[in-house]
Amino acid sequence: MASTLRPAPAKRAAPPDAAAHRRRRGARFLSPPWWFAAPALAVYALVVLYPSLSGILYAFTDWNGLGDRNFVGLDNFTKLFGDDAARGSLVNTLLLTVAIVVVQNGVGLLLALGVHTGIRSRTVLRVVFFAPAVVSPVMVAFLWKYIYNPSPDAGLNGILGAVGLGGLRQDWLGDPDLAIWSIAGMVIWQFAGYSMVIFLAGLEGVPAELHEAAMIDGAGRFQRFRHVTWPLLAPAVTINLMLSTIGGLKLFDQVYAATNGGPGHASETLSTVLYKQAFVFGNFGYSTAIALVLALFVAAVSMVQIHYLRGREVA
Amino acid sequence: MNVRYGARTFGLELVMIAVAVAFLFPVYALVTLSLKDQREVAESPLAPPASPTAGNFANAWTRAELGPALLNSTVITIASLVALIALGSFAAYFLSRRASRLGYGLYVLFLLGIVLPFQLGMIPLFKLVDGAGLLGTYQGMILFYTGIQLPFTVFLYTGFIRALPADYANAALIDGAGHFRAFTRVVFPLLRPITGTVLILNAVFIWNDFFTPLLYLGGSARETVPVRIFAFVGQYVSDNGLVFAGLVLAALPILAVFLVLQRYVIKGFASGLKG
Numbered sequence: 001m002a003s004t005l006r007p008a009p010a011k012r013a014a015p016p017d018a019a020a021h022r023r024r025r026g027a028r029f030l031s032p033p034w035w036f037a038a039p040a041l042a043v044y045a046l047v048v049l050y051p052s053l054s055g056i057l058y059a060f061t062d063w064n065g066l067g068d069r070n071f072v073g074l075d076n077f078t079k080l081f082g083d084d085a086a087r088g089s090l091v092n093t094l095l096l097t098v099a100i101v102v103v104q105n106g107v108g109l110l111l112a113l114g115v116h117t118g119i120r121s122r123t124v125l126r127v128v129f130f131a132p133a134v135v136s137p138v139m140v141a142f143l144w145k146y147i148y149n150p151s152p153d154a155g156l157n158g159i160l161g162a163v164g165l166g167g168l169r170q171d172w173l174g175d176p177d178l179a180i181w182s183i184a185g186m187v188i189w190q191f192a193g194y195s196m197v198i199f200l201a202g203l204e205g206v207p208a209e210l211h212e213a214a215m216i217d218g219a220g221r222f223q224r225f226r227h228v229t230w231p232l233l234a235p236a237v238t239i240n241l242m243l244s245t246i247g248g249l250k251l252f253d254q255v256y257a258a259t260n261g262g263p264g265h266a267s268e269t270l271s272t273v274l275y276k277q278a279f280v281f282g283n284f285g286y287s288t289a290i291a292l293v294l295a296l297f298v299a300a301v302s303m304v305q306i307h308y309l310r311g312r313e314v315a
Numbered sequence: 316m317n318v319r320y321g322a323r324t325f326g327l328e329l330v331m332i333a334v335a336v337a338f339l340f341p342v343y344a345l346v347t348l349s350l351k352d353q354r355e356v357a358e359s360p361l362a363p364p365a366s367p368t369a370g371n372f373a374n375a376w377t378r379a380e381l382g383p384a385l386l387n388s389t390v391i392t393i394a395s396l397v398a399l400i401a402l403g404s405f406a407a408y409f410l411s412r413r414a415s416r417l418g419y420g421l422y423v424l425f426l427l428g429i430v431l432p433f434q435l436g437m438i439p440l441f442k443l444v445d446g447a448g449l450l451g452t453y454q455g456m457i458l459f460y461t462g463i464q465l466p467f468t469v470f471l472y473t474g475f476i477r478a479l480p481a482d483y484a485n486a487a488l489i490d491g492a493g494h495f496r497a498f499t500r501v502v503f504p505l506l507r508p509i510t511g512t513v514l515i516l517n518a519v520f521i522w523n524d525f526f527t528p529l530l531y532l533g534g535s536a537r538e539t540v541p542v543r544i545f546a547f548v549g550q551y552v553s554d555n556g557l558v559f560a561g562l563v564l565a566a567l568p569i570l571a572v573f574l575v576l577q578r579y580v581i582k583g584f585a586s587g588l589k590g
Contacts, residue, residue, distance in 0.1 A: 030485050032409045032494045037421060040406035040465055043398075047462020048428045051436025051443065058438065111334075118320055119328040121335075127577050128335050134573045134580065135566050136523035136541040142548050142562060146348070146555060147341050154360035155344060162361065189341070194584065201585035250432055253525045257545065271526075274434055279530070284438050291434040299430050 059289040064282045076289030086290065089261075089268040092180050093294075096269065097248030099184040100191075105240050107188060108195025113225075115196065116203045126200070129193035137190065141257035144186035148172035148258075173259050176266035183254055183267055191247070195240045202236030203229065238305065245301050249294060270294045349559040356556045371560035378551065379561045383536065384543035385568065390453055391528075391539060392521045395460035399468045399517055400510060402461065407472030408498055412481060422473060428466030433527070441530060451535030456528060460521050468513050475509035476502075515576075515583035522569055540565050 059076060063069040080086045111129055115122045132140060147155040150171040157169040172182040206229055214224045252271035255261060261268035261276070270290055278287035348356055350367040359365075376382070410422045433440075440459070449455030483505065487497040503510075525541040532538050538546070544565045551557050573580050 030481070030488055031412050031414075032498065034409065036409035036494070036498070037406040040402040040425075040469065041421065043402060043458070043462045044425065044428060044465045046443075047440060047459060048431065048433070048436060048466070049424075051438075051440035052431050053436075054439040055435040055437070114327060114331045114334070117327060118324045119331055120320075121328060121332060125331055125335055126581065127574070129338065130577075130581055130584075131570065131573065133584070134519050134523075134569055136525065136544075136569075138523075138525045138541045138545055139562050139566055142544070142558070143341055143345050146559070147344060151360070158361045159340065189338070197581050197585045250434070253541075256525075257548075271434060274437075275526070278438055288435065288438055291432065291437065295432050295435045298432050302430050 055288045056292060058285050059292040061285040063285040065284050066282075069285070072285070076286045077293070079286060080290060080293065085265040085268060086273055088265055089270050089273040090293070092267060093249060093251065093269045093271075093297075096180050096184050096187075096251055097245060099181065100187050100248040100251075101241060101244045103184070104188045104192050104244050105195050105237075107192040108240065109199050111192060111196040112199035112203055116200055126193075126197070130197050131193065132190040133194040135190070137187075137253040138257045140190045141186060141254040144182075144189070145173065145258045148182050148186075150174055173267075174263055176263050179259055179263065179267040183251075183258060186258070187248075187251070187254055191244070195244065198236050198240050198243075199233065202233045206232045242302060242305055245305065246298055249298050249301065345559050345562060348555055349563050351556050353554055353556055371556045372564060375547075375557055375561035375564055378557070379543055379547035379565070381540070381543065381561070381564055384538055384540045384565075387453070387532075387537050388522055388539040391456045391460070392518055394453065394457045395464070395521050396514055396517055398457060398461040399464055400513060403465055403468030403513065404472050404503060404506060404510070405498065406465075407469045407476055408502060410469065411473045411476040412484075422469075425466045425469045428463075429470060433463055437530075444531060450531050451537055453537060455531050456537075456539075459527055459531070460517075460524075464517050464520065468517065471509055471513050471516075472506065475506060479505060511579060512583040512586065515580050519569070519580075 058069070060071055060073060061069040062072045062075070080090075111125075115125050115129075119125075149155050149157070150173075151157065152166075152169055153161060156172065160166060160168050170178055173179050210228050210232075211224055214228050219227065250271055251269050252275065255267055255269050255272050256275070259267045261272045270293065274287045274290040274294070277283045277290065344361075347362075347364055348360070349371055350364040350369070352368055352370070355365065406425075410418050410425070412418075444450055444455045444459070447455075449458065479502075483501050484497045487501045488494070492500070522539075523541060524539075525545070528539045528542045529545065532542055533546075544561060547561050548558050551561075
């Protein structure tokens with residue numbers, strides 16, 4: 001952007017190749033040497049690029065960490081879709097991701113709209129709602145494991161009983177049909193404030209004059225939100241959807257700490273299955289195949305979201 | 316934003332406070348349980364503690380070995396942050412001031428690392444770290460965090476430096492300073508706002524990370540706080556008062572830092588991710 005605003009360089013009579021030469025020498029003199037990037041590139045290559053590339057190769061082998069590595073083609077992937085636990089983990093991961101993306105962002109947006117008003121407690125509330133996001137997910141999972149405990153008079157069940165909703169008491173993490181939704185609940189509790197903070201930054205960027213103009217034109221509360229606020233929130237929506245989707249797809253800590261994938265395999269996710277395949281069963285090839293599926297999902301979702309949501313953004 | 320504080324705003328205020336109270340219920344449970352003895356935890360789990368006891372905290376501190384764990388987390392977090400800021404800012408400066416195909420290609424290569432889940436390279440990297448004898452060491456974790464968080468760090472720095480005029484550094488270069496001096500003395504101080512964001516986002520991630528420290532440090536003397544708490548909870552799972560005292564102690568340091576720096580932390584989280 002800035003370069004187009006600079007005045008055009010004065011035309012010189014010097015031959016074009018000499019001018020180009022001088023310009024190139026000047027640019028080289030002023031631009032930093034390659035070794036500025038070398039240490040970062042070396043560490044990045046060692047820790048991310050090389051392991052990821054070999055991971056992609058291992059995904060097509062039967063490597064178990066000890067013996068030979070044999071190329072087995074797509075066997076690991078057919079195994080993944082034939083193995084009930086693994087296929088279930090894929091379904092769970094997708095369900096969890098959808099629930100987290102929808103509810104966390106919905107709640108985050110409502111909180112942001114509530115806080116971004118004239119209420120006196122707005123600063124305190126912002127801190128309260130955001131605070132869980134800075135605590136380790138493992139610790140939040142242990143806290144919620146207790147809140148979800150099956151005893152009828154402790155935690156969430158105790159509260160339900162106390163307010164006369166005893167009929168709704170559940171074995172939140174022990175019921176195979178309920179476990180992943182309970183896990184989604186703890187993730188949403190922890191990170192709704194994070195979504196809120198990003199929405200708040202978006203709301204603060206909406207000029208007050210636009211609202212005033214719309215109000216003078218007779219737009220109601222909802223119309224102003226729909227036609228003024230919402231379009232201008234697009235960048236915040238993009239960021240929030242990306243963050244929560246990727247977070248949901250990679251979910252590990254909370255599941256590992258709260259249920260370890262149980263009861264049975266009811267709350268297994270891609271990350272817990274690939275962890276167990278690698279470090280419990282030693283199926284390194286199979287584990288990296290699952291990681292590759294996860295990577296493809298993350299990459300695909302990021303690209304689709306960037307593509308569609310960028311179109312909505314108002315420059 | 317409403318200017319007048321009317322009945323409507325007051326109503327909203329009450330609703331929001333009610334939501335916050337409900338939201339804080341798990342925290343209430345956490346704190347009250349940590350103050351109860353085992354009998355009271357079982358008999359009246361929801362009521363406020365009848366005779367609060369701090370005994371759980373003293374026990375949790377020693378049995379969870381939280382002292383050494385806090386030291387480990389601090390060393391790993393600070394060393395990784397120093398490495399990330401040094402390597403990330405230098406690389407980003409190169410990438411944003413080299414308008415060549417090489418500069419752009421390298422930038423895209425770094426961005427790729429934001430999308431790649433680290434699980435893809437998890438096993439090869441584990442083998443590498445194991446082979447180098449770095450399992451159970453600070454160095455292994457610091458190397459891991461530096462590598463894994465560099466793409467994001469480079470991304471943040473590059474965006475910021477691109478919006479910064481090159482004139483300051485150019486003036487220093489023309490006055491005879493070398494590139495190293497021009498960057499460290501002139502450019503780097505101008506990066507303070509984004510360095511703050513880089514620091515906050517990476518610090519929270521590294522401090523709370525669990526998966527990799529569990530793999531690299533589990534069972535060693537270098538366990539970080541989340542890994543130690545995981546082992547502690549597993550060991551004393553039936554004693555909720557003790558477990559919750561451990562959770563409170565383990566969460567306090569980062570919560571305290573957050574409360575002191577809340578304005579900056581929230582701003583960092585809200586702004587750091589704008590593409």
